[in-house]
Each structure stands twice: as structure tokens, then as C-alpha cells.
Amino acid sequence: MKLGLNEYTILPLDEQASLLWVYGTHLLNMKQLGKWYILYQLWDFFVEVRYDQECNEIEGLSTFNSNRALEPYLSEIALADLLDE
Template sequence: MFEFIILPSEEQAQYVWEKGTFLMSRQLGRYNISLYHVDGFYAEIWYNKLDNTIYAITPFKDTSRLEPYLAEIELC
């Protein structure tokens, strides 16, 4: 994950889109947050809908950070 963190943000986004597996997205205010699994870690891409830009890319391994997504999962 360290190699990912030191990449410029444009390269981080490209890496996630090319090598990651999209899991789901959620809305938080003006942000659309997309969750990906990439090479043994997770990455969130925070997209600002108002100005059509990527606000942040946050990689993490701690599964407690997946909590906001649990409400979106429907179990049958």
C-alpha cells in the first residue's frame, strides 16, 4: 500500500480504476464515494458532484472503515 500512497493522485485514480474491483458506492452530502478493493487494501474515491472533481482518494486496510457501507447491503 505504501507504493500506492506515494503516487500522485491522478495515478492513484488510474491504478484503482484499472486494477481495483468496484464494490459499491454511497452518497454523503455533495460527495459520491466509491469503494474499491485493490491489491489487499481498500480505496475510497471521493467525487465532488458539484464541481465534477475527485476530492480525495483514501486507501485503508482497517475493516472498521467499511461500517458506513453496511447500511447499504441488503441481506435476504
């Protein structure tokens, strides 16, 4: 099964989450202002999960395929880890 970004975003949130857990690749977590942002790659696009740890709930999902939307995550990537063999 493979969906495009537009097909994925029109699905109900629970279906989006289910597909993300099964087919998504976790890339990294980032915490800002008490909220967790969890980045996944899903097929040929990215999904950002906004999670409130205090309430233990997902606040929403955002989808994108632009490199510019990845900019907030770049400072979280340890290049040494990528280069370590």
C-alpha cells in the same frame, strides 16, 4: 503488477487513479451530504474515492485495510442481494 498500501499511497494522485481504474474492483457507491463516496478493493486494501458531482471532480482518495473503516458502508449492502442465487 501489485502494490502494497504504502507503495500505492506515495504515488501521485493521477497515478493512483489510473491504477485504481485498471486494477480496482468497484464495490459500491454511497451518497452523504451531497458528496459521493465510491468504494473499491485494490489488491489487498480498499480505496475510497470522494467525488463532488456538482463540480464533477474527484476531491481525493483514501486508502485503508481495516474492517472498522468499512463500517459506514455496511448499511448500504443489501444482504438479500448477496444471498439471492
